[in-house]
Amino acid sequence: MKVNKFDRFKFQPFIIDSLNKFGFYSPTEIQERMIPIVLKGESAIGQSQTGTGKTFAYVLPILEKIDPKRQEVQAVITAPTRELASQIYHQILKVTENCSPDSQIMTRCYIGGTDKQRTIEKLKVQPQIVVGTPGRIKDLMVEQALFIHTSKILVVDEADMILDMGFIEDVDQVAAKMPENLQMLVFSATIPEKLKPFLKKYMENPKTVHIDPKNKAAENLEHALLPSRHRSKKQLVHDALLAYNPYLAIVFTNTKKMAEEVAYYLNEKGLKVGRVHGNLNPRERKKMMKQIQDLEFQYIVATDLASRGIDIEGVSHVINYELPTDLDFYIHRVGRTARAGNTGIALTIYESSDEDALNKLEKMGIQFKHVDLKKDGFVEIDERNKRKTRVRKEDEAAKTAKTLVKKPQKVKPGYKKKMQWEMDKIKKRQRKLNQKKK
Structure with a gap:
């Protein structure tokens, strides 16, 4: 039997059994460094790129620390979007399904777009782990239905996104109801200045774990550049998708309006396209995510909502319809593919105005292959700066x-x-x- 390197953390058998079942035998760097800190009960800030396994870096040690005999809230995990909260919740369920009958751990997910009154009625029994969006957790706390004052652990996942989306005040109100000796675990791709007062308020000398990847993007990922050359970008996306014939492709746009336009164009051309962006109402978003997970779509058009935290399995291709204004999001976008040892292709359609951004990405260590689309598919072309040389x-x-x-x-x-x-x-x-x- 294969030796599991997670054994050295002395996890309970149900956790190791689950990891063996998933095929996880060695901790990632963020897990290696974060798990001992969480087990010791210390507060910490974890910074790492997408796809590095940070969810298990806090989920596994939290599950180890839960006392199944105490029927009260012992850990609260907040996430900026309903999709990410649901994803964390389902990952916890996968691990805890191996618990023995006498040591079951009760986890519940509380997000917007669900019946609040029904949720309140079911809270006669308090869960041991709470996962959810900050607004819904705060609402249930204000209604005196969810008793979070017993919890000594608070996780703030994708903290910079929580700040950007205006939910940091909700998290602040939740944290204020928790014990003084609170163990706070903050995970974020970046730590903006505006986030620092909140961190200082609740964290005294936290441990900081910053995973600066040797390669900004996965090694088994091919980055390609396609010049638009005054051609229709929507037509180029359509032709690229047909040429690639992907297992599953995500086309990224910068705005919800553009996502709708591109999705509509591709649908008109006969492609069945899924959409993931902030303008979908809760019911539509939930239905869309289920259809995507059930592999009903070969193509998805999305905004950066899908590049952070939402795990869509089996993505073989990523196409940037336009480069993001914040180049860190390029890494988040292309991080949706080439996961778990698989290969992937990230194609960027660029214009002459993107030259500075492309130079910056190259300085970040991204090596681009230059291609063009002909009738027979993709062909390699000279580098865009060859003439300058x-x-x-x-x-x-x-x-x-x-x-x-x-x-x-x-x-x-x-x-x-x-x-x-x-x-x-x-x-x-x-x-x-x-x-x-x-």
Whole structure:
């Protein structure tokens, strides 16, 4: 039997059994560093990119610490979106289904878009783990239906998103009802300045775990660039999807309006397309996520809501219809594919105005393959900055010629011709050398 390296954390048998069942035998870096801190009861801030296994970095040690004999709230986990909260909840359920009958752990998920009154009626028995969106957890607390004052652990997942979406005040009100010796665990891709006062209020000398990846994106991920060249970008997306014939592809746009436009265009062209963005009402979003999980769609058009935290399994291709204004979101988007050892392709359709952003991504370590779409599919093309390199070499040739043909104090007849002849000779020699190298 394969040795499970999680054994060294001395987890209960049901946790190790679940990990073996999932095929997880070695902790990721964030899990390696975070699990001992959580087990010790210390507060911590964890920063890592998407797809690094941070959910299990807090879920596993929290489950280890839950006392099944105490029927009261012992841990509260907040997430910015209903989809992410549901995802965390279902991951906990998968682990706890291996609990023995006498040590069952009760977990409940509280999110908007569900019947609040029915939820309140069911809270006669308090769960041991609460997962949910900050607003709904706060509402149930205000209604005096959910008693979170007994919980000594609070997790704030995707904290920068919670801040961006205006939910930090709700989290603040929830945290204020908890014990003074609260263990707070904050996970975030970035720590914005506006988040720091909240952290300072509840966390005294927290441990900080920052996983700065050696590679900004997965190694088994191919990054490709497709120039729009004044062609219809919607048509290019359509043709790219047909050329790739993906298992499952996500097309990312920057706005909800553009997501709708692209989805409508692809539907009109005969492709069955799913949509994930903030304009869908709770019922539509829940139905859409279920259809996606049931593999009813081969193509999904989404905003960055789907790039952070929401785990859509089996994504083989990501297409950036447009580059995000915050380039960190490029990493989040392409992180939806090439997960768990699988390969993936991330295609970006770019315009000349995207040049600065592409240069920044290259400085971040992204290596792009340059492609174009022809009738027979994708073909490799020259790099977009090859012409600039050629011009630079010609400038160098001119400088060399000027050093060889010194300008006399008195300009003699034929000086300019001689200079031009010398420059042409050097350029010709340079071209021959370049051909030999090729």
